[in-house]
Amino acid sequence: MSERVTNIIIAGLGGQGVLTASAIVSELAFRAGFDVKQSELHGMSQRGGSVSSDIRFGREVFSPMVPTGAADYLVVVAPDQVEVNRYQLRPGGVLVEPGAVDAAELINKKSSNVALLGILSRHLDFSEAAWLEVIAAVFPEKLLAANLQAFALGRERA
Amino acid sequence: MNDPNKLLLSGDEAVARAALDAGVILGTGYPGTPSTEILECFSQLGGRAQWAPNEKVALEVALGVAFAGARAMVTMKHVGVNVAADPLFTSAYTGVSGALLVVSADDPGIASSQNEQDNRHYAVAAGLPMLEPSDSQEAYDFTRAALETSERWKIPVLLRLTTRVCHSRTLVHPRAAGPAPKTPHFERDIRGRVMIPAYARPAHRRLRQKLSEIQVWNETSTLNRVIDGDRKLGVITSGVSYMHLREVAPHLRVLKLGFTYPLPMETIRAFAAGVERCLVLEEGDPYLADAIRAAGVVVESKPEMYRFDELDAGRVRRILAGDTSPETPVPSGKPPQLCVGCSYRYVFEAFRKLDCIVAGDIGCYTLGAVPPFEAIDACVCMGASIGVGLGMRHVLPAEEARRVVSVIGDSTFVHGGITGLVEMVYNPPPTGHVVLILDNATTAMTGHQEHPGTGRTLEHEPTGKLSIEDLARSVGIPNVVVCDPATDKPGFERLLRDCLGNGQLNLIVARRPCLLIAGKIKDYERAAEQCCETLAQEP
């Protein structure tokens, strides 16, 4: 297992499923046997304010927060949150932007978060099966189909 | 592969699980970010959890449990300890028969609070042992250790968390659950439990005696540990600061303190003597640095600018480098806003229209202070709206006084507003007064918890319900009106205008369930009805 810690930030607005997306990625890394830390500030997140969550995984992780400007991947669910979070990305880091998947193509518009994870999944070293297993574990039955579609769409567009 | 026994838990979840594994028989508290999830999770895991009207009552209930020989937990955010401080201080004197864990979740950086107070000072002021975890594993281990310490020395113990520890998920390896809780029973101990001066004086001495024994024990406790490294610079640290430090300077020698009151001062002295330079790294106030210096140990501490806000890896790197140049501000995100369609909107509009002077309170409605409304003129602590409004009414010239209104949410009213109403009846201002209660049938701000006014328990099951309007009438408020500003805007405006100027004491209850919870409330009510029907059908 590599010594390096992978740093991911998922950002957006309250109600966009930032924390759910973050829970999926951290659970995935956890199941793959990594040390994982996931951190978020969600004091008043349901009131539509900015929300962001840090996920770090590797052989051993200390700080739960991605050091400033050290994100390998920045996934942003809200168009107006790209610029305010860009400073988090390291030089050469990958930005996954909200425009990458057309919301009109989604069965459920609220699944944009998972669609962007579909794109992210192309960059990370986890099998598609592992992703699908975690997604199935996170969503209740009635939301699952829409989220699986969103994930597949994201993977296709990546 | 991760060990199958490992779990990925937030600090709050880890505390809940540890409390359950340690045989905590009752958990109580009042919601407050970042502590709220502890009791919610404790309940989900099968623990007995309940919301109290406020933190003072919660602590008293937990103390009663611990007097009865059982293990109790009480949870609150940092400012909740201010409310609970009265019983807290004297509980250090009475001690407990079982165990009492007091969880204080501090909020460095003010993610969601009205101040940035550092509750480590409470441990010193009240004389309560304190533990400070740095991640979820420690949150689990320290919760169990705190309960063991409490039971061993018969003293309440403070578990001091911070937002970053509460809300970060990290790996936890839970231990086997302890033995089943003992059956509570009462043992009379009048001298130990009745704090009249004659019994309180020796109790204070007993407390100090316990603390000095605990200090000796703490010198060899495994809750504090040394991480070997370069002796050019040694760092003494606690809480999540330790994690940031290991991130940026894994080569340094570190004394990582977990049990931070009473401090293991000989261990600290020896550590400082064993390194060329010694730095104390901590978030918030210089609690450790001041105590260590007061003991005559020479240490360096962070520059004053790092007292404010959370620490992170970057700031720790700056502290290690002695860098006091201005920090680059991070771009500010979008602030939280009132939900579209929230009925509070109509209330703020009326305030603006009538040019009210608004003594506000804490809840979603505090968002009325920011644009586009800018309709709240003060917000201090839960319940303060009523007293502050009355004070202004007492002294402002009559024409200004008649513009003053106190506005408070239903949960906040139950928490800290009731005595304000009594004050209003007892010392009425010459121009009268208006208290407006925004009753949205929930504690929205912290994630929609129940409270005594909703008539449902923490688990959303029916229980006794406080009627705000009956309470107001019974304390002697002559004009009590219930209305819904969302369905009759002009009517509400007229009502408010009349009340402001009528020279009487008025209480208006603006009642409409929070948009985000209205559907759920219907579900709870339906479930309760079905339950009653089944009960009725049973022979």
Ligand SMILES: Cc1ncc(C[n+]2csc(CCOP(=O)(O)OP(=O)(O)O)c2C)c(N)n1
């Ligand atoms: C002493 C104290 N305890 C807890 C909190 C956290 N807190 C802030 S407002 C609030 C209650 C809000 O409920 P309510 O008054 O019903 O207003 P709403 O958010 O529903 O509009 C709580 C629990 C606090 N700020 N101070």
Ligand code: SF4
């Ligand atoms: S959560 Fe409820 S009370 Fe709070 S702003 Fe939204 S609708 Fe209003």
